[in-house]
Ligand SMILES: [Zn+2]
């Protein structure tokens with residue numbers, strides 16, 4: 644019986660009579676709170692706020708003092724320091740499937756290091772995730788004979804993309820090679836910042852299989868760990884994007900993926916493409932040369948035309964040329980430290 648319930652009963656003047664129904668309710672409550680405690684404990688461990696040893700000890704003491712929900716995670720405090728990490732890995736593996744990841748060398752600024760270091764950073768492999776999805780649907784794999792009606796329903800979503808899918812170079816190449824339509828998957832890409840805690844934000848890169856609507860995480864980067872050489876994080880983002888690009892361009896034997904949609908808000912968009920920001924001193928738009936003061940007057944803007952001069956490759960090259968100046972350093976004749 645919960646303390647609150649006991650006190651209510653007492654103030655109501657009733658004796659402590661425990662009816663069975665109330666007891667069952669309490670068991671449920673204890674169980675639910677045990678699960679909450681487990682979730683809280685694991686979240687702290689996953690975010691690096693508590694060590695494996697602390698997690699095992701807290702779980703152990705919780706269980707020993709009658710708590711529920713962490714029986715399997717507890718480890719005697721004498722053993723926890725040495726075996727905590729292994730113990731958690733072993734028990735959590737039963738609960739969470741380990742995702743298949745590749746490791747990519749990414750320049751980052753880590754808390755423990757001084758300056759920029761190269762870190763082997765995990766990223767999931769998009770083709771692998773799509774393959775698993777198709778296998779689970781019975782559309783791929785040896786002896787897969789999907790029902791024609793099921794395949795037709797599965798492909799129904801394609802009608803929304805019209806020429807984007809049919810005319811996509813990857814799709815056209817795959818069809819020419821004799822790929823079945825259900826093995827050429829239309830994919831959308833999503834990139835955004837995720838606020839996790841007050842001080843910890845992530846950049847997340849996701850992909851969606853547009854036929855099933857299933858969105859999956861490809862990689863995450865901590866904002867605080869992005870390279871800060873002056874690149875606004877581009878050094879860290881680039882190798883992961885490059886890994887994704889290679890995977891998407893690779894001629895996989897069993898499936899192909901064509902990216903036909905790309906979702907990101909403005910900050911994510913400029914981050915992903917390495918474009919200028921809205922606070923740029925020349926013009927805020929990465930595509931045209933609109934002035935800040937005219938920013939809100941849309942004027943004769945349409946999907947195909949823009950009233951301002953476009954910021955194209957030529958204008959970009961001009962900006963670059965005017966930003967760099969060749970400098971000549973005069974060296975006094977006879978200076979022995981300079982070899983000519
Ligand atoms: Zn950098």
Ligand SMILES: [Zn+2]
Pocket residue numbers: 928929930931932933
């Ligand atoms: Zn513009």
